[in-house]
Amino acid sequence: MSKPRELPSIPASHRSISVLLVDDEETWVRTQRRLLERASDRLRISTATSFESAMNAISETPPECIVCDYQLGDGTGLDLLRRVRTDNVELPFILVTGEGDETVASEAIGEQVTDYIRKLHLSQQPSKLAERIISAVAADRTRRALTRERQSKERLLETVTSSATRSELGENICEQLVTAGYACAWIATLDADRGVIPLSTIGDTDYLEATITPGTRPTDSTEPTLVALADTKSVVKTLPDTDKPDDDAWKKRAISHGFRSVAAVPISHETLQFGVLTVYSDAAQINDRELQLLSAYADTIAYAFQTNTWKQTLLSSASTSVEFTLTGDCHPLVTFASHLPAGTTLRVTSVIPRNDREVLYVTTIDGPTDDDLSEAADATDSIVSIDLYRTDEDNRILCGVITESPVPETRLVDTGVSLSQTVVNSEYARLSVVLSGETTVNACVDVLSECCGKDAVTTLWTASKTHRSTKSNTTTELTDRQQQVLELAVEAGYFERPRQNNTGELADALDISRATFTQHLRAAQRKLFRSNIHKQ
Known part of the structure; x- marks a missing residue:
């Protein structure tokens, strides 16, 4: 029952x-x-x-x-x-x-x-x-009904935050839907050849195994999942109690499994298609409110898949890291921090060359107000401008600080290292980097000493430390500009829900047109999504 x-x-x-x-x-x-x-x-x-x-x-x-x-x-x-x-x-x-x-x-x-x-x-x-x-x-x-819907969405958000991978998230979502009373739930995706791949299946999966084999193309059947994959539109079907001689094979099989209704909802965001969420029910009808809730599930899954994919691609495995501490005013953000309230700390998560003359620091800052930042920027000669992206509930400000180039980070990147993060206060800047290739610590010290003075550089070597890399194995196929655009979009909250910044604002930060920014971002998304699909 x-x-x-x-x-x-x-x-x-x-x-x-x-x-x-x-x-x-x-x-x-x-x-x-x-x-x-x-x-x-x-x-x-x-x-x-x-x-x-x-x-x-x-x-x-x-x-x-x-x-x-x-x-x-x-x-x-x-x-x-x-x-x-x-x-x-x-x-x-x-x-x-x-x-x-x-x-x-x-x-x-x-x-x-x-x-x-x-x-x-x-x-x-x-x-x-x-x-x-x-x-x-x-x-x-x-x-x-509204209370149940709110509770269901709360459970959905809990599922999203507790899932580490796309497969785990899909499995948890489908299990939640089956627990709610659906006979079967699954998420279908497409491989590089546009063949159907079951990402997650829960419930009466015998029907799926008999009806949809891996590699089936969306145009091969009128099964609701395949139609939704082909047309990228929601499909809702009500099935009779008994099958008719002219019924499609999938419909006869669905009726034999006791299904009375089906809903297939695309999982997509803007131009990026992730797959389809499909549920099968023994109830006579899947009504409008249920379809709205399933669409909300699909939208949330799409955001989660997208955010998870971009953030995963910016992480790499453990490796040797080195930390350099720079004192004095050779780092532009140290001077900037000295004009902020005492005790203010800046954490730089991305350093992106804006053009030959300027660099963009994507920075999180605790404590100061918007006015404090504006006044400090005006008082720092090397800062060109500052863009405020968002403020969270703990009053942490995420902003883009544009400074004159060159800066210590870009000089280190020229030696072949990967940047992890920079932490700055009014006394020093601490740069965490990952050594790669033939780069040595002495080569890094020489570069930093040239711009800051030898006495201003202190080095700390840490082995086998998990780090954040701007060029992980998955992103090596991206161009430098695609990598920069993608990294800024992730850091500035473009993929968060609700969206924190639009493409026009982020394009301005990189000194490129909105159309160029969007083009690079879409290209990076397609490459990363294809790479992620092949790994499933």
């Missing part, structure tokens, strides 16, 4: 509503029940004629709405309302009062009654109560 799906659904107009009608007058209860059922065939009415019997009924089968008279013999409607609200503060509760019971109505409002209505009005407008019941339940169903 399938589990009830936790994903939200829009209240359909034909869905029935369970109502508990409570009054100690049996004649009124019977009459009102007939009137309500006559007013709407959606209402399923049960009755109780005392406080105690009402509590028993609620305990056995909780209704979606309670309609209760004030006088109950062994209690009052307010007593019942208070008891109900201790367990459920949102359950629709309509209190029926007599003429002149304004005080009762006021108390009921204080106890969070959903609505109240006078008996006199019911006799004059028999359908009024039915309308109020339907309206109250519709609002409650929508509220609960």
Whole structure:
């Protein structure tokens, strides 16, 4: 037996509503029940004629709405309302009062009654109560649906942050969807030859194994996943209970597995296609709200895949690293830091040549305000400009500091090292680099001593330390400009959600046009994504 799906659904107009009608007058209860059922065939009415019997009924089968008279013999409607609200503060509760019971109505409002209505009005407008019941339940169903949707998205974000690889993320997402009640969920991607590759599959995978073999092309079948891959559009299909002679093979197989509906949603961002998220359900329909939520899943997966891919490609394995400490004013950011509030530390994560005359430092700074940075930049002759990218909840500012070239980092790169990070305060700049090829520590010291003076350079050698490399094995096929564009986009939060900066702002930081920036970024994305696919 399938589990009830936790994903939200829009209240359909034909869905029935369970109502508990409570009054100690049996004649009124019977009459009102007939009137309500006559007013709407959606209402399923049960009755109780005392406080105690009402509590028993609620305990056995909780209704979606309670309609209760004030006088109950062994209690009052307010007593019942208070008891109900201790367990459920949102359950629709309509209190029926007599003429002149304004005080009762006021108390009921204080106890969070959903609505109240006078008996006199019911006799004059028999359908009024039915309308109020339907309206109250519709609002409650929508509220609960939105709550489930929010909780589902929170679980999704937790899954994203706890997953280290694309495969792990896909597996966790599919497992979450199957746990929610879908019979099967999977993520399909395409290889370099546009053949279908299952990235993750959870649930009734026998259907997938029999229907879609690795290497199948999107145009080979009308199966929803393949159609969505080919057209890059969502596909939703409702299946009959039994197959017909002219049905496609996939449809007959899906029906034999008990599937009643299918939804396939592309996982894509802008022009980059990652694959398709597909779910199969034994419910008769996948409605609009479910499709919206699945689309939100697909969008989040796309962002996660993208961010994970770019960040992974900028990491390399353990290697020998060296740390150089430069004192004095030979590093432009040391002078800059001296004009900032005492104790300010700058952490440079990327150093990118902007042109022959200028260098861009992508820098995180703790503490100072935007005005502090602007004033410090104005007071530092070697700084050309400063662009503020974003400020996080801990008041850390991510910015791009453009300085005159050359700088110590670019001189070291000319020797063949890879930069890891630079940490700067008002007294020194500490440069962490990774040795590569034939580069020696003495060669690095000679270069730094030439621009800073020998007494200003201190060296610390650290072996087998995990480092950040601007040229990992995966990115060697990128051109220098593609590498620079990609690294700036990652550091400046371009791939974060919500996006922190647009391509125009980042292009300006590199002194290139927006079109050129976008061209290099797309080329880098395609290369990295192809490389990542081949590694799966």
